[in-house]
Amino acid sequence: MTMAPATLTRRGFLRSSGALSFALLSSGGISVLAASTEAQAFADGEVTAWVTITPDDRMTIKFGAAEMGQGVNTSLPMILAEELDADWSRVSVEQVSSDPEGVYGNPGFGGALFAAGSSSLEGYYTYLRRAGAQARQILIQTAAEAWNVAAEEVTTRQGILFHGPSGRSMRYGEVVALPRPQTSRPEGAESSLKPRDSWTLVGTDVERLDIPGKTRGEAVYSIDVDLPGMLYAVQLLSPVEGEHPTINSDAAARAVAGVVDVVPMDHAVAVLAETFTAAVAGRDALDVTWSRSSPFRLADSAEELAALSEAADDLSTDAIVWETRGDGPFDFREGKVVTAHYTTEHVYHAQMEPLNAVAAVDEDGRGAEVWLGTQSQSISIAVAAQVLGTTPDRIRFHAMQMGGSFGRRTVFARVLLRDALLLSRSAGRPVKLVWTREDDVKNAWLRPATVHRLDALLDDQGEVTALRHRIASPSIFEFAMPDRWDPETRRDQLVMEGSESSDYDFPAFRAEHVLLPRRSRLSAWRGIGWGPNCFARECFLDELAASAGSDPVSFRRRLLSKSPRALAVLDAAIEMSNFGTAPEGRAHGLAFAGYKATIATGVAEVSLDGNRLRVHRFWAAVDPGLVIHPQGYRAQVEGGVLFGLSSVLRERTTFTEGQIEQNNFYDYEPIRMSDVPEIEVRLLESGDPPSGGGEIGVPMTAPAVANAVRALTGTSPSHLPFPMGTA
Amino acid sequence: MMVNLNINGRGGEVDADPDTPLLWVLRDELKLKGTRYGCGAGMCGACTVHLDGEATFSCLVRLGEIEGSSITTIEGLSEDGDHAVQQAWIAEQVPQCGYCQSGQIMRAAALLARSPHPSRQEIVEEMSSNLCRCGTYPRIIRAIERAAREA
Numbered sequence: 001m002t003m004a005p006a007t008l009t010r011r012g013f014l015r016s017s018g019a020l021s022f023a024l025l026s027s028g029g030i031s032v033l034a035a036s037t038e039a040q041a042f043a044d045g046e047v048t049a050w051v052t053i054t055p056d057d058r059m060t061i062k063f064g065a066a067e068m069g070q071g072v073n074t075s076l077p078m079i080l081a082e083e084l085d086a087d088w089s090r091v092s093v094e095q096v097s098s099d100p101e102g103v104y105g106n107p108g109f110g111g112a113l114f115a116a117g118s119s120s121l122e123g124y125y126t127y128l129r130r131a132g133a134q135a136r137q138i139l140i141q142t143a144a145e146a147w148n149v150a151a152e153e154v155t156t157r158q159g160i161l162f163h164g165p166s167g168r169s170m171r172y173g174e175v176v177a178l179p180r181p182q183t184s185r186p187e188g189a190e191s192s193l194k195p196r197d198s199w200t201l202v203g204t205d206v207e208r209l210d211i212p213g214k215t216r217g218e219a220v221y222s223i224d225v226d227l228p229g230m231l232y233a234v235q236l237l238s239p240v241e242g243e244h245p246t247i248n249s250d251a252a253a254r255a256v257a258g259v260v261d262v263v264p265m266d267h268a269v270a271v272l273a274e275t276f277t278a279a280v281a282g283r284d285a286l287d288v289t290w291s292r293s294s295p296f297r298l299a300d301s302a303e304e305l306a307a308l309s310e311a312a313d314d315l316s317t318d319a320i321v322w323e324t325r326g327d328g329p330f331d332f333r334e335g336k337v338v339t340a341h342y343t344t345e346h347v348y349h350a351q352m353e354p355l356n357a358v359a360a361v362d363e364d365g366r367g368a369e370v371w372l373g374t375q376s377q378s379i380s381i382a383v384a385a386q387v388l389g390t391t392p393d394r395i396r397f398h399a400m401q402m403g404g405s406f407g408r409r410t411v412f413a414r415v416l417l418r419d420a421l422l423l424s425r426s427a428g429r430p431v432k433l434v435w436t437r438e439d440d441v442k443n444a445w446l447r448p449a450t451v452h453r454l455d456a457l458l459d460d461q462g463e464v465t466a467l468r469h470r471i472a473s474p475s476i477f478e479f480a481m482p483d484r485w486d487p488e489t490r491r492d493q494l495v496m497e498g499s500e501s502s503d504y505d506f507p508a509f510r511a512e513h514v515l516l517p518r519r520s521r522l523s524a525w526r527g528i529g530w531g532p533n534c535f536a537r538e539c540f541l542d543e544l545a546a547s548a549g550s551d552p553v554s555f556r557r558r559l560l561s562k563s564p565r566a567l568a569v570l571d572a573a574i575e576m577s578n579f580g581t582a583p584e585g586r587a588h589g590l591a592f593a594g595y596k597a598t599i600a601t602g603v604a605e606v607s608l609d610g611n612r613l614r615v616h617r618f619w620a621a622v623d624p625g626l627v628i629h630p631q632g633y634r635a636q637v638e639g640g641v642l643f644g645l646s647s648v649l650r651e652r653t654t655f656t657e658g659q660i661e662q663n664n665f666y667d668y669e670p671i672r673m674s675d676v677p678e679i680e681v682r683l684l685e686s687g688d689p690p691s692g693g694g695e696i697g698v699p700m701t702a703p704a705v706a707n708a709v710r711a712l713t714g715t716s717p718s719h720l721p722f723p724m725g726t727a
Numbered sequence: 728m729m730v731n732l733n734i735n736g737r738g739g740e741v742d743a744d745p746d747t748p749l750l751w752v753l754r755d756e757l758k759l760k761g762t763r764y765g766c767g768a769g770m771c772g773a774c775t776v777h778l779d780g781e782a783t784f785s786c787l788v789r790l791g792e793i794e795g796s797s798i799t800t801i802e803g804l805s806e807d808g809d810h811a812v813q814q815a816w817i818a819e820q821v822p823q824c825g826y827c828q829s830g831q832i833m834r835a836a837a838l839l840a841r842s843p844h845p846s847r848q849e850i851v852e853e854m855s856s857n858l859c860r861c862g863t864y865p866r867i868i869r870a871i872e873r874a875a876r877e878a
Contacts, residue, residue: 217759219825223763223764224760352858404860639861641862
């Protein structure tokens with residue numbers, strides 16, 4: 001793609017071609033470029049920055065959030081198309097690769113192109129509705145001027161404009177051949193949005209637009225990019241973070257047929273070759289010695305778990321208060337106190353497409369064309385510009401479909417993309433840098449281990465009067481987003497969110513973070529903090545219910561009595577599962593959980609055959625406020641439940657002497673079909689706006705399964721993964 | 728080394744190191760990119776193709792071992808992308824990220840060719856060779872049952 005020259009327009013979706021636009025002059029002044037009063041057609045059918053229509057009525061709608069499987073390529077354009085009264089059967093979509101004019105970014109992420117944390121629907125919802133309404137108003141004005149009628153008399157339906165009084169009509173494809181309206185600039189005001197009862201597209205189960213191509217092997221991931229003259233790069237990566245290589249001999253590597261060069265880097269030795277297999281063979285033939293100065297040489301996951309447990313239990317350790325409600329006491333010295341501990345181990349994303357990056361640096365070394373599957377085009381472009389010491393306009397960026405992500409592809413660009421650029425610059429050729437699966441596993445950015453200590457005070461009636469949720473963990477945020485980390489407040493939303501328990505009416509509540517230094521590379525993982533935090537809390541609530549002589553349902557119902565939404569998902573899941581009536585030899589467990597504004601209740605039906613855990617069925621009742629694309633949303637919940645179940649059964653990364661011990665899917669094995677339960681999802685809609693669906697399956701699953709095991713055996717597993725995996 | 732292969736119904740010779748895994752012959756020599764690299768260890772099935780009609784991990788098969796074989800990849804499963812399994816995949820809206828789906832579809836097609844009306848148990852046993860991290864398994868089961876019904 002080519003980049004537009006740097007232009008400066010008002011932030012927002014209001015930019016539309018053919019109207020006023022401004023250019024930032026090299027002097028720093030602003031020049032009005034095109035204030036023509038002459039009638040102009042829609043250049044290339046571009047109605048606004050978001051929407052292009054061709055004379056045969058085909059419409060292209062852009063979307064800003066990157067597609068990693070979550071279906072934003074369909075759900076986001078649906079929002080815009082609804083307000084535009086588009087004919088969906090003629091719509092195609094286009095992922096945005098860059099945003100030099102600040103039009104396409106997620107308003108919920110400060111205008112960045114960044115897809116993470118189930119934020120796309122929530123962040124873009126109103127913005128895209130207004131963008132659709134604006135485009136519709138432009139079409140209406142255009143037709144009204146052509147017909148010489150009042151715009152208020154023009155209506156739209158399914159890609160056609162109507163003027164009722166005269167009985168005239170015009171297709172959208174005909175409108176774009178007319179002169180642009182000269183009267184005013186529609187702004188897509190919120191007051192112009194369609195009322196919900198007149199929606200015809202949002203809430204329907206249209207087919208995902210990318211699925212036919214994905215059934216034919218046609219989807220193109222960055223690992224598929226092929227360029228003339230392109231070299232493959234494979235790296236011998238530092239076995240321990242922070243070590244540096246000394247090449248003893250690269251003669252054998254260079255002797256491999258197809259190997260072009262061996263390039264020492266700060267943290268790796270790269271082998272460049274004409275084929276991937278030659279690059280791997282060359283790497284395997286390298287003779288390299290590594291420095292032994294990194295403090296991570298001492299990192300050991302078992303020691304970390306022990307240290308976290310100790311810190312969680314040592315109440316004299318300083319803790320960062322994340323959330324507090326009501327008055328304590330929080331010392332839990334008197335009265336009926338219940339205390340329990342829960343642990344989650346390190347886990348790896350295991351996205352199916354191993355990390356890779358493709359870069360072709362320009363001859364002058366100050367610009368590049370880049371192909372990358374990334375959760376953030378904005379971060380990736382900034383990284384590339386920084387690496388080359390250039391400006392973002394010199395980075396011609398292609399955001400590629402991602403072969404899964406789950407948090408793996410947020411800030412990885414600062415490693416993979418940097419290296420691809422450096423290697424392309426030194427080779428003077430395009431380079432595709434590929435990590436093998438083993439590289440991907442061994443250089444994982446993990447969800448850290450967490451240890452939770454929960455204390456609650458019960459009164460004589462068995463009611464909770466105070467609850468403290470204390471979480472020991474290193475900071476994800478500090479490592480993954482160091483430039484946004486506040487060392488004063490040390491508030492880590494990626495670890496602590498989900499611990500607030502805000503739907504529960506505890507008279508006194510505190511969540512606090514005991515922050516320990518990291519011993520591995522860290523990042524968010526599907527479900528983010530909500531996964532571990534809801535696991536600990538929901539298991540604890542079943543413990544409390546038993547201590548109080550109550551049962552899991554009525555105990556929660558009392559505590560959730562002030563949250564009608566929470567009661568609704570609780571009741572729905574109980575009804576769906578006929579809770580508590582599991583067949584002989586099986587038991588039900590439930591968990592109420594959330595992810596930001598989305599809330600859910602999950603029920604698991606399990607059995608144990610000796611030490612082998614089977615989850616037979618899973619029911620999920622989910623309220624995301626509003627559902628844009630129900631079958632796509634269900635797919636996200638199903639996938640999230642299986643992701644959560646996978647972490648229950650056997651996912652675990654361990655490291656010793658700073659090195660991850662797992663290698664590939666044979667010793668880090670995500671869930672397979674043989675362990676998949678029947679899953680039933682019910683969506684409840686409590687109203688605007690929509691909230692995300694990517695994460696919500698995860699937080700409810702582990703505690704529901706643990707509580708079902710408790711119902712079966714009397715003891716709840718308190719450790720992820722459970723000791724009774726299915727391996 | 729020259730190796731004779733029939734790929735997607737067309738015969739021809741491939742000139743590559745006989746130790747090269749079939750996966751990389753397909754992807755890099757023949758530019759058939761629909762067959763994916765996931766693990767290189769026969770653990771994920773993203774590279775599944777038909778080798779003389781059988782679902783096979785192409786990452787584990789070396790070029791020198793398959794002289795004269797017939798190979799079908801996702802690109803050659805059907806003329807117009809309308810194999811019963813592909814149609815069922817669309818009807819059940821299976822793919823999410825899509826990366827594993829070529830391999831899933833190839834394995835499902837081989838299963839149905841061998842066993843046109845597989846039991847649920849057969850489906851699960853066969854398809855457990857292939858990983859899907861997005862968790863599309865429930866829809867894969869439904870799509871295979873649909874393809875068996877409608878074929």
